Amino acid sequence: MKKLFTPGPTEVPSDVLAALSTETMHHRTDEFRDVMQEISEGLAYAFRTKTEPVAFTSSGSGAMEAVVAGLFSPGEKVLAVVGGKFGERWRDLSRAYGLDVTEYAVKWGTSPDPDELLSFAKENGPFAALFLTQSETSTGTLKDVEAIASRFEGSGTLLIVDSVTALGVHELLPDDWGLDAVVAGSQKAFMCPPGLGFAWLSERAWERTATSTLPKYYFSLTKARESLSKYLTPFTPAVPLFLGLRQSLARMRGEGIEAIWKRHDALGRGARAGVRALGLSLFSEAPANGVTAVVAPPEIGGDAIRADLLDAHGFRLAGGQSHLKDKIFRIGHLGFYETADIADVLRALETVLSKRGWSDADGAAVKAAEAEWK
Template sequence: MDDKLMLMIPGPTPVPEQVLSAMAKHPIGHRSGDFGKIVAEVTQNLKWLHQTQNDVLILAASGTGAMEAGIINFLSPGDRVLVGTNGKFGERWAEVTDAYGLQTERLSVDWGKPLDPEAFRQRLESDTDKQIKAVIVTHSETSTGVINDLKTISSYVKAHGALMMADTVTSLGATSVPVDEWSLDVVASGSQKGYMIPPGLGFVAVSAKAWEAYKTAKLPRYYLDLGKYRKSSAKDTTPFTPAINLFYAMQAALRMMKAEGLENIFARHERLRQAARAAVKALNMPLYAADECGSPAITAVMPNGVDAEQIRSVMRKRFDIALAGGQDHLKGKIFRIGHLGFVSDRDLLTAIAALEATLQELGYDSFTPGAGIAAAAKVISNS
């Protein structure tokens, strides 16, 4: 049906009506006092969500733009960086460091597996002359539904002294990312994920240690020069024209998040994660990531006996539910259920119910009809 689309993809995520309404207001001048108040409130609430006293800067850019800014502002040509890669986004940050002439050293594991913190510890301990200037880790690897152990890796990076740079695009707002407690120096994310607003804003949290590195960092930048954003942010403004209406949206969304409370937000996502995984198991379909490293934001499924793209197609056409497919070499092999941001228990039950109907339509009979919903409902009712 027209106008019935339900997003269960890892971004863009569903947007609340009050956020859409806020966004539809007429723009005001971005150099006005009224807009300054919005910048101040949004910035303050972003710090709350990041659990940090660090600067949190707002760019008119996607999450990739924000992450690139987070990398290039604190390094110089030839600097060695250690990049954890176990999916498309880890690979992307290595492409960024390559593009800027940094010495990229990949610490890779297979897609679908979590990065090995022990490998980071060993590599960092062996770097006695401190050649490694930064370590880049994707917290929630959107392409595979794996969450990496950022906390442990960051503790090793802190002991070493390099900068810890984290892509938290699909983890912030879905799970706790205590930036100060974990000593994360650079933390990048994008608006169309846990923040519950449409894409177009990128966020970068920057520690005092990173600002120290900024002073001598020599990679070229202008639009992505975070020093300019910091200077402007101190005056509740932005160096370049901000995406004004997305600020309206962000203001509304962050107010909703504050009303829900951090603990409740994280508990909701954990419940959705467990319910999704329990349901998929009950449907006898293999989960692509193991339980220990399943992301609270995305559940990737590698169906056997039925085609992943066919499942997505029927879900879309018959039930107006958008699921994500696999990326790169996983195209056609997995499908991904996004459950981050403005997603409720009801939404997850809906998606599982439709998935059961889809599987029946496709003749997949390796499950007891109703088993998926029974398993999801059990998780939800017990939480």
């Protein structure tokens, strides 16, 4: 039975966990190059890109930093869409590096209107880049990256996407959509433990790395790309995590990325139908399929619900962040989850809410979810 229903770390299959304990391997060997080649091809498959992403031993935020430090120079004007914790991260990170950041704030739980965003950019720009969060984990909200990208086509603005909790969940076609950078992390839909961050760049973005003057060393994209051309890494990599990732990428290729998107669509629909059937409302107006943010009944509070779920069922859910603390709870279901897991967590939620006097525990949540899966 799965325990983690958090939007990262997510559950890790036992074969991926076992791969972590493989005997120590030196990272400057043909043996490791074979691993790196397999991983890089697997990442390009998962990213749906013709060119291979680079991998850093770091969290996903490290890969975000590689993109900021690698493409820009101090004072460059950029636009960040902020509607949650991870949108704030693009803004804060870019500010920490001395970029001239304009914040485009949207209400938490909502997605920007592509046309309004474009108008804003035209009035206040030009901007060297637009920073987006495909799936804003703090609110369970999906942005329509494809539509936004189509509006900015030909604008000269680089489209930079944090897809940490969307990649392997929602469709993302960086080449076709004309994106310039996409960032992801190992501990989300990749079904791997945390510790690896990935960054893919378009050719236009790679060209830009040549003129960027911001300081970088460990997170140098150009060093990473040069090493990748030999299937090596510029710095000593976290070998066990690469071995685990090889295993989980093999799983992803086995299932097929379109099938993975479809599975997550079912997980998301089921979770949403289930919580609605309990009389709860969703926090997001544009729900993502990797994490479902649920408004907690104020008389109970999100943290009490989460504590009950952990105590009575061993299920760990995420709470609300910042001003949403205790107001919402979040069910993560990205990566190694199937519809039966959604049924498990809905059944447990119903029991917990029933004990708190909220629901009838008549199985309505699971029934509603199953109706979605028919």
